[in-house]
Amino acid sequence: MTRQQAEQIPELQIYPNELVEDCFYYKMAVSGKISGEHAQKAMERLKGKENDPCYKGAFIVADMMIANIEKYGIPCAAWCK
Numbered sequence: 588m589t590r591q592q593a594e595q596i597p598e599l600q601i602y603p604n605e606l607v608e609d610c611f612y613y614k615m616a617v618s619g620k621i622s623g624e625h626a627q628k629a630m631e632r633l634k635g636k637e638n639d640p641c642y643k644g645a646f647i648v649a650d651m652m653i654a655n656i657e658k659y660g661i662p663c664a665a666w667c668k
Contacts, residue, residue, distance in 0.1 A: 593664035598655055601648060601663035606641055609633050610649035611662065618653075 593599045603611065609629040616626025636642055652662035661667055 588659065588661055588667060590664060590667035593659075593661060593667040596659065596664070598651070599659060599661065599664040599667075601652060601655070602665045603648065603652070603663060604645075605632070606636065606639065606645040607648045607652075610645040611652050614646070614649050614653060 601607075609632045612621065612625045613629040613633065615621045616623055616629065639645075655662050
């Protein structure tokens with residue numbers, strides 16, 4: 588899928604920040620979809636951010652991105668070429 592095609596799909600209109608990216612990589616690693624090394628690095632970056640008001644929301648967005656992979660083969664339009 589091209590970026591132009593992805594930009595036409597509302598569910599793919601996610602533009603993740605660093606917190607969302609870390610949550611995404613953590614959840615992907617926990618589910619066995621990527622290596623544990625990525626989870627380790629993401630967990631290190633997530634330490635101390637539990638009180639961030641966006642922390643829980645970032646995990647929700649990460650879940651949406653994972654659902655997009657299952658449905659469209661990509662997590663978001665922003666990561667398309």
